[in-house]
Amino acid sequence: PHQFWETQPIPNINDMDSLKPGPIQEGVLEDVRKDPYNLISKFEWCNIDLRNDEQAQQVYALLKENYVEDDDNMFRFDYSIDFLRWALLPPGQYPDWIVGVKVNQKLVGFITGIPVTLNIENQQTKIKMTEINFLCVHKKIRANRLAPVLIKEITRRVHIKNMWQAVYTAGIVVPTPISxxxxxxxxxxxxxxxxxxxxxxxxxxxxxxxxxxxxxxxxxxxxxxxxxxxxxxxxxxxxxxxxxxxxxxxxxxxxxxxxxxxxxxxxxxxxxxxxxxxxxxxxxxxxxxxxxxxxxxxxxxxxxxxxxxxxxxxxxxxxxxxxxxxxxxxxxxxxxxxxxxxxxxxxxxxxxxxxxxxxxxxxxxxxxxxxxxxxxxxxxxxxxx
Ligand code: MYA
Ligand code: JJ1
Incomplete structure (x- = not known):
């Protein structure tokens, strides 16, 4: 039932106990795909520069109408432009980790990463990785499998920086929560x-x-x-x-x-x-x-x-x-x-x-x-x- 997640390096309920603690896959920099994943015709990748008012406004508008709602669809998060700049332009941010998908100049898909240093279970090594957030697909084009393409593309762009882990949160359950x-x-x-x-x-x-x-x-x-x-x-x-x-x-x-x-x-x-x-x-x-x-x-x-x-x-x-x-x-x-x-x-x-x-x-x-x-x-x- 999880066509996409089954292909990803994450523990699942079945192989949980056969995996040993640590990375599930070793990354090989030379093997990382050099060009972006294909999108269907008319759809195009873009990098979003949030310092630019017009681009920030496009992201704001997409999220305002299409981002996270409560279970009864009574409330929807309304992140302000200043908030998005705070959340997405921390020290060391990479311009190509703020990713959009456009159709006829209109933003319809979005995903972001920021660099973080994470400490896991008191490991001596702190791991440089990405924190993924603001995954969003316009309501009119939902359930067309664009989300997995956004996730694979940001994964590629993180791998290119020689980073192989991510941390993220979601209201829904997908394979496999750690908390x-x-x-x-x-x-x-x-x-x-x-x-x-x-x-x-x-x-x-x-x-x-x-x-x-x-x-x-x-x-x-x-x-x-x-x-x-x-x-x-x-x-x-x-x-x-x-x-x-x-x-x-x-x-x-x-x-x-x-x-x-x-x-x-x-x-x-x-x-x-x-x-x-x-x-x-x-x-x-x-x-x-x-x-x-x-x-x-x-x-x-x-x-x-x-x-x-x-x-x-x-x-x-x-x-x-x-x-x-x-x-x-x-x-x-x-x-x-x-x-x-x-x-x-x-x-x-x-x-x-x-x-x-x-x-x-x-x-x-x-x-x-x-x-x-x-x-x-x-x-x-x-x-x-
Ligand atoms: S959580 C906030 C997510 N955003 C929203 O909830 C906003 C409102 N909803 C939407 O915009 C759409 O419904 C979204 C899905 C875009 C969420 N996390 O394209 P589809 C899987 C993980 O047909 P759509 C946040 O931002 C789903 O299980 N996977 O679906 C953190 C299915 O796969 P599978 C999710 O509804 C995001 C597939 O996508 C999520 O049109 C962390 C369906 O795709 C979700 N929240 O679009 C992302 N929602 O068949 C992972 C759906 O296998 C990052 N799916 O069940 C992973 C790390 C990447 C970097 C790695 C670096 C090394
Ligand atoms: O805000 C939330 N729930 C509220 C409103 C519920 C409206 C009906 N569904 C709630 N209220 C009752 C508590 C009340 C508070 C005042 C005193 C008396 C009791 O429960 C919920 C959280 O509880 N919010 C959401 O569901 C929004 C989505 C949360 C997932 C966020 C995912 C973000 C991922 C990005 O990384």
Whole structure:
């Protein structure tokens, strides 16, 4: 039933135990195909330059109408152009890893890779590989097997750089997840969430009771909490890399990467550090801005959602730090604060009144067999945007 995935170097349920941990296939650089995969007539490959406003607008428009929806097709991710630039132009990005397919100048297919350094199950070797995201095929040409061609083409372009592994996530299950995680949601604007159908009222609940239940103070509690600045990059890098060693899957960050991923960008990424005396950073929290379009609602077009990114608490209790994250997000106008049950998030989910959502997020590795086939959500130390 998986015509495409059966041909790929991924563990499947049957051969799981006969594979030994590590790469499933050794890559041979000379054997990599030199030219792009064939597309059917009228379809053409293009590289997308997101720094170019017109090209960025084309990607934005494709994703806005055709990217990921929830199970009931009520909400669809609405990534902004600034967000896409943040997500897809990190240090060391390759121009030909942002791949489009066009028909008569119109963008109808998309897939992206960014370079990352991944640490797997405390291996001594950190592996340079790609993180794949934003796979999208226009609704009108679905189920025509374009997705496998996009995947094979980006694979070829990664192989050419002498890289042989990938990490990616998807809401759906395909062969073969290395972890299954769940979304959790914390209501910040109860009335709107009910009105758009994001949450529903149980029999004994009323809107005003919900508003009271989820009420937050206006001011944060942690002394020394402030927006992250460039001067904090070295300390945040140390804190982050040290913290992530707890997990079985995590990226190793350079200072340049931390600068890119964490320095606040308006309406894209918010990072707050806790500065104790003498400029020492002890903790930080971060969340990104990913609104969803509300597909059919007379009153609202968008839901403003904050997604928990990386949070490191060495001095501040994690529950207090995340309570402050909720307050900050509420004050920045978000309707809901979302996070996964990964890393140490279980430590604050219940107490801060997060509720499990109906969405899952599955994690995958390409061309790698893990020692322990499945990782628990709390062993996952990476967040993709
Ligand atoms: S996850 C987000 C994916 N995007 C969306 O969900 C947006 C809305 N949906 C669409 O745009 C389309 O439905 C897509 C499929 C494009 C998803 N991951 O062309 P088809 C397989 C992996 O007829 P379409 C993200 O971005 C499917 O199992 N495989 O289908 C990470 C089937 O194969 P098989 C997927 O619906 C992406 C085949 O494609 C996914 O028109 C990571 C059907 O193709 C999926 N999300 O288009 C990609 N969806 O017959 C893998 C469908 O075998 C990267 N399929 O079951 C692998 C690493 C590559 C780099 C390696 C480097 C070394
Ligand atoms: O947002 C999601 N679910 C919401 C809305 C559900 C609407 C009906 N289907 C949800 N709400 C209930 C919780 C509520 C929160 C406030 C307090 C009371 C309880 O469950 C889900 C996640 O749960 N989102 C999605 O399904 C979107 C797709 C997720 C997969 C993303 C894949 C990305 C891949 C790119 O790498």
């Amino acid at each position: 299954q995680t769940r979304y959790y949601h914390r209501s910040l604007n109860a009335k709107k969430l009910i009105e758009v159908g994001f949450s529903s009222l149980s029999a004994r609940q009323t809107i005003s009771r919900q508003q009271k239940l989820y009420k937050l103070p206006e001011e944060t509690k942690t002394q020394g909490l402030r927006s992250m600045k460039k001067k904090d990059v070295a300390q945040v890098t140390k804190l982050l890399n040290e913290y992530l060693k707890k997990f079985k899957l995590y990226f190793k960050y350079t200072e340049d990467e931390v600068k890119h991923w964490f320095i606040p960008r308006k309406d894209v990424i918010s990072t707050y550090v806790v500065e104790k005396e003498q400029g020492i950073i002890t903790d930080f929290l971060s969340f990104y801005n990913l609104p969803s379009q509300v597909i059919k609602n007379p009153k609202y077009t968008h839901l403003k959602a904050a997604y928990s990114y990386y949070n490191v608490a060495t001095q501040t209790p994690i529950v207090q730090l995340m309570y402050d994250a909720l307050i900050l997000a509420k004050n920045e106008g978000y309707d809901v604060f979302n996070c996964l049950d990964i890393m140490e998030n279980e430590k604050f989910l219940k107490e801060l009144m997060f509720c499990p959502g109906d969405g899952q997020l599955n994690y995958y590795l390409y061309n790698w067999k893990l020692e322990s086939n499945m990782l628990k959500p709390e062993e996952i130390g990476i967040v993709l945007v």
